Amino acid sequence: MFKGGIKLLDFKSLSKNEPIEEFEYPEKVIIPLSQHTGSPAKPVVKKGDYVVEGQIIGEITGFISSYIHSSVSGKVIDIIPWDLPTGRKSLSVIIESDGERKSIEKKERNWLALSSEEIIDIVRESGIVGLGGAAFPTHVKLTVPPGKKADFVIINGCECEPFLTCDYRILKECIDEVIEGIQIICKATNVKKAFIGIESNKIDLIPVLNNSIKNLKIYVEIEIKILPTKYPQGSEKHLIKSILNREVPSGGLPIDVGCIVFNVQTVLAIKRAVCNGIPLTERVLTCTGLVGTPKNLKVKIGTPISKILSYCNGELKYGRKLVTGGPMMGIQIYDLETPVIKGTTGLILLPEEDLPEEIQPCIRCGKCIEVCPMFLLPSEIGRYAEFGRFDKCENLNVFDCIECGCCSYICPAKRPLVDFIKCAKFKLRKK
Amino acid sequence: MKNNLCKIYSSPHIHSSETTSKIMLYVIISLIPAMIGSVYFFGFYVLKVIFVSIISCILSEFLFQILMRKDVRIYDGSAVVTGILFAFVLPPRIPLWIVAIGGFLAIFLVKELFGGIGFNIFNPALTARAILLASYPVEMTKFINVLDYRVDAITSPTPLFIMKEKISQSLPSLWQMFIGARSGCIGETSTILLLIGGIFLLLKRVITWHIPFSYILTVAILSLIFKQNMLYQIMSGGLIIGAFFMATDYVTSPITRKGKIIFGIGCGIITFLIRKWGSYPEGVCYSILFMNMLVPLINRYTLPKKFGSKK
Secondary structure, X not given: OOOOOEOOOOOHHHOOOXXXXXXXXXXXXXXXXXXXXXXXXXXXXXXXXXXXXXXEEEEOOOOOEOOEEOOOOEEEEEEEEEEOOOOOEEEEEEEEEOOOOOXXXXXXXXXXXXXXXXXXXXXXXXXXXXXOOOOOEHHHHHOOOOOOOOOEXXXXXXXXXXXXXXXXXXXXXXXXXXHHHHHHHHHHHOOOEEEEEEEHHHHHHHHHHHHHHHHOXXXXXXXXXXXXXOEOOOOHHHHHHHHHXXXXXXXXXXXXXXXXXXXXXXXXXXXXXXXXXXXXXXXXXXXXXXXXOXXXXXXXXXXXXXXXXXXXXXXXXXXXEEEEOOOOOOEEOOEOOOEOOOOOOEEEEEEOOXXXXXXXXXXXOOHHHHHOXXXXXXXXXXXXXXXXXXXXXXXXXXXXXXXXXHHHHHOOOOOOHHHHHHHHHHHHXXX | XXXXXXXXXXXXXXXXXXXXXXXXXXXXXXXXXXXXXXXXXXXXXXXXXXXXXXXXXXXXXHHHHHHOOOOOOHHHOHHHHHHHHHHXXXXXXXXXXXXXXXXXXXXXXXXXXXXXXXXXXXOHHHHHHHHXXXXXXXXXXXXXXXXXXXXXXXXXXXXXXXXXXXXXXXOOOHHHHHHOOOOOOOOOOOHHHHHHHHHHHHHOOOOOOHHHHHHHHHHHHHHHHOOOOHHHHHHOOOHHHHHHHHOOOOOOOOOOHHHHHHHHHHHHHHHHHHHHHOOOOOOHHHHHHHHHHHHHHHHHHOOOOOOOOOO
């Protein structure tokens, strides 16, 4: 259990009971070459080239980078900069599909026969990144740096953001594959014990998980941890704190306390890449909120968001806003032709809020300080950032902020504290 | 297909329903029982006092914001809260013109000149009272007997005064103290009605238990140590209203829980020091003002340690 955080209405019942549905094969996909944390991939196809599903179209350009694969078969019609859901622009490969669903040859493998290096190579070549939202290249996580030792693998099934249910559906429907994926990860990182952390609002998964663990041949110890439903339980650092009571040092990584954390969908992607030879070309996301029919959809990477929204009978009209990711940390979309990328966990249509036009003064209630899971002083950082004193923000540990949004959520004056913090970080980095 | 229908906001995209004006509204609601009680105990004149105080506060704020070309934000309710609280710490037969001056001082001098809501370093209502007490000592200490308000001339010493000066007048019974049938300031007399308001604020999470609890407990413990009548000490003077409504003022109290407890203990100690050895019978007002000054210092030493700073 970690200190701070907030209780949120989860709205998960909207889409919780919708089985994962395969979304239609897109006519056109826009595949950005920078969907992940790290350096962007380098395009290896030209305009006019014919590509098939799973073919590499972007090549890795450093250790922290990722391969990009085509998610459809068809012709490359352009390579131009395109807006990402993250608000940045990235060079993107636009592919017009021929609808023939031609794919690269899928190689079935037995993971037991593979060495740690071989598994990591496959993961890298399959373009797998963290699918919980941050999109950190997974092969980097799997490579334990020299001098460090991983004690535990932790599977993040918390899904603490309201509305999202895709990870829940994955655990419910593909649990056997996930359990196998966990063992592959343990083999790659040479770990003997894994934890699966889930929030108490998904307690109905326990028998499913237990059954799967009982029926499968298990080579490592897997323990299920039920955690309190509290935002941000799914934050890596807070998950580790809750499960093992270890605190990741400020500025450090989970491996500094002997842990490696993976999202359930990442685990599934690893299993499919290693055992079935399928690179990462699709993901499951939740389309929910004010849409007519909330759904959990398996979508090809690069599918324009407009298609998904209209499929779920959602309309972006006056007084509504569209957000990718969860409502707490997600990003508002202003262009419906923005593609789904590897880190897109959800698509949520929300009512526009009645927030003050002007920045209101802080009344010093201290609620933000009480809820901050990183034990920072959001109100103070906000006050300094408002007047451009970014040096002071740095002294107040602004870089430790995980931007979970608890402070902005709770603020009675509705001060945009996360904006202030993001702004301070940006200005300080530029300096 | 760009759409210009909506403004782009940064995360988070959902917010709690809490707003500044809602918090102020809760505080106003929490003060209503004590307000009704005060009318019952001291007559309709106190309603005039409360009304003049509120109007004076709102007008002062409006005037200042117009004069200084700031955004007019009298609608957030904070001036109303200050107005009610200020009226509550005045004697029941205070001349209305003094009330008007006090409201002006509270808002103009103590709140707005320091930067307005969220920036004042002293509690506006209590500071205004302290200034008035020095300026109009006779009017500010003229207390009347409860339920005798039809006869204006009868003055009656407060229980704290009786205890301190050991004058030959009987103290009100504990029950009278509890319901508020005793002489004192307009809103401070009724322990039960103030507690109802205080508990309402606690339930609505407008305030936390740290300051009221540590404040009252400190006074109680010191009363036991120095052989004072503990229950009288707690229920007399402005301790209850001070602990629940004055010391918990957001801006002028520490921001962390640890700091709040230190603040409460400090208030308790100073209150008791003044009551026992000071020249005034009542110390709540000055103790809170004194601790207000120490808030930046307390904040500095009680800041939370950031996550992951443990070795």
